[in-house]
Amino acid sequence: MTTDDRGTHSHDHDHPGTTPDVNETGYYELMAEAMKELLIEKGVVSADDLRRNLEFLDSRDPVDGGKIIARAWTDPDFKSRLLEDGTKAVEEMGLTMGDAELVVVENTDDVHNMIVCTLCSCYPRTILGLPPDWYKSKSYRSRAVVEPRSVLKEFGTELPDSKTVRVHDSNADMRYLVLPQQPEGTDGWSADRLAEIVTRDAMVGVVLPQA
């Protein structure tokens, strides 16, 4: 395959291994490698900066989000600070929001929150890492705002009409994290144990945490 026959690039190719093999190396892998080489050679990006950014990305994990939620469940003062100013509160836990600010929205008996970004795929990456594929998909971006309850059902989440569904379109400078309700049957659990039941999808607001 030459680099200009993009049309033959298959999107359902097997996932390549880490050892470059020309038959396994896809068009966009080659492109990423070429971009990296040129940007470093031209002095636009330093190898150090690139390594730092790669390491930061690899260090991101939804587990950190789970720790935030579990602490909010077990520490009412922290919860107040988190809802008041999410950016500042997560700094206490060594987490940074970068250029954006964090808004934490709380699920209650009356309100369920869910997050989408219809314009691109804004997501609290500095906390949770890269968003899942479904969050970036046209299906989710198009439908979450117009038929959130149908979308929630596809994730197995059925909510009664007595509960308000509040969709947040993350379209500008804020990033969002849902503070779910602590599930029944988890009273007295430690923060560490609680953190384990908080999934990434629960913090986006498409599922509810299960004990």
Add this chain to the structure above:
Amino acid sequence: MNQRQHDMGGMDAGPIESSAHDAEPWAKMITSLAAAMRDDDIMRIDELRRALEDLPPDIYSQDYFERWSEAMINLLEEKGIWTRNEVMGRMDAIKAKLEG
């Protein structure tokens, strides 16, 4: 005043496929290059979004990191950092090296 391709709220679309799939190493590379250039104000996220929105529809509808790569090539060409031909040439060189 048509709804543009990236501005998807309310568009018709099919069911959500929620299978898990980790970003491949090259996708993380693209993300990290973008982050490094953002830190140095060489390429702002708003500029990258603009370049994404202006992609031809067949490219915009590709995988997220594929369209990021394409938009970065266009934007950095606009900024005089490289030309698309230069990137394509380097891809051919890397490929030739892999073929040994």
Add this chain to the structure above:
Amino acid sequence: MTMFSVGERVRIKDSHPPGHRRTPFYVRGKTGVIERYCGDFKNPEELAYGFDGTPKRELYRVRLAQNDLWENYEGPASDTLDLEIYDHWLEKVED
């Protein structure tokens, strides 16, 4: 003093200029209520073209009723949608 206050009814401009915009198509021309003031931020519509993004714009979260956004919305009347709108996209609504 900010231009708009929490609880105030506002209309999102029904405007369709070309270029990079952060106001989604589906809310243009719609009316909602200021949920909070988020702070002043550089204008992304300028940053996107290499300008410095000043003057900064006031950013608000606006809450809209889903029933006001979509015909035949699937859920109850209490369902809402919140999003962020820069001041230059907002207009006061005369009561």
